[in-house]
């Protein structure tokens with residue numbers, strides 16, 4: 094067994110500024126104890142998100158110089174369209190400025206007031222756009238996904254029995270589609286198995302319900318199928334990605350994750366009539382159907398990034414880095430979501446801060462404490478992110494009260510991971526000194542982005 098390293102070498106760097114603990118204490122207070130409100134210059138290792146923060150390759154940067162900035166019919170659009178067709182199987186696609194724009198359009202196109210949209214655990218923007226279109230999200234993920242210590246290899250799977258119960262209750266004509274995310278973000282980046290996907294495909298066909306794929310991290314999901322599912326060890330990630338997509342009818346994509354670009358997304362589908370309707374709506378909200386809110390250069394970089402993202406060596410290194418950090422924390426006894434996900438290591442704030450009731454926002458407090466300790470920026474994925482029930486106004490209290498250490502693609506080295514692990518272990522050991530938080534300002538929607546807090 095020989096060691097292996099990343100399949101790239103570094104050609105350009107951005108120098109980082111270091112800060113003192115006093116500067117960080119001041120910065121987090123000014124940011125209202127919300128890591129989203131910190132200046133990036135005050136952040137040392139930025140694990141807030143994997144969205145839009147990956148390093149592009151020299152080929153992608155070269156592609157930026159090939160931007161055909163024609164208003165209509167850009168050559169980059171046709172390159173992107175052909176790439177989506179070939180790599181992801183979808184017959185048609187419309188570019189959007191990013192993922193939530195695709196969710197906005199799709200929700201408006203397919204959901205009528207009073208509809209129900211079942212999905213494998215909620216995602217914040219996905220659920221919000223379903224609700225804004227008059228739909229109600231229904232969680233149909235397997236129960237194990239809500240247990241941070243369950244070692245189930247495919248915790249992203251849909252529990253078909255939950256779908257059967259829903260269709261009994263509300264009838265299939267009120268279910269426009271099943272919303273299936275691969276590598277479920279809020280569950281801890283947990284994959285869906287191909288077997289479950291095939292079952293879901295049959296269910297949707299039988300009940301005449303569309304199967305819509307949130308394919309934001311589909312390449313990472315493919316890697317877990319290759320590693321964990323019988324019959325896939327010898328298949329390429331590219332082939333598994335194609336097989337996953339081909340089982341679905343349409344997709345929303347935030348290209349800011351797996352597809353290695355800083356901005357961009359798309360809505361894809363097979364049905365020509367849905368494509369026509371999407372084009373008619375895209376010109377209202379995003380731009381002409383051949384640019385959808387993106388410059389030509391962005392579409393070129395995305396087409397190139399898509400191909401790089403489904404390369405086995407790329408994905409092996411990407412997932413390997415997340416696993417490296419997860420293993421270090423696990424070995425030190427830090428409570429994390431198991432199995433380690435594809436894009437992040439999720440700290441179990443409930444177990445790290447048992448003395449902080451969920452009403453006092455433990456994950457928010459832990460993320461702030463981690464930043465003060467080392468300048469590592471993480472993201473709250475607990476009760477603050479879960480928000481309030483749209484109908485009752487009551488807080489959701491999710492079983493998963495997590496802090497997400499999200500690893501950008503091709504950005505940080507193993508030494509950075511060691512620094513992160515050291516800080517997380519230190520903060521976990523000092524956890525008793527961490528106090529809860531309360532809202533000072535609570536936005537109406539997606540409150541975690543701009544909410545401000547103070548220690549109680």
Ligand SMILES: CC1=C(O)/C(=C\N=C(/Cc2ccc(O)c(F)c2)C(=O)O)C(COP(=O)(O)O)=CN1
Nearest residue numbers: 142143144191192193194217218278309347349
């Ligand atoms: C599975 C999925 C996503 O992960 C996703 C985005 N994700 C982000 C950015 C973000 C989004 C929502 C938050 O509550 C959040 F705090 C962070 C992230 O960090 O994970 C989108 C939306 O794609 P857009 O960001 O291109 O519009 C759709 N689907």
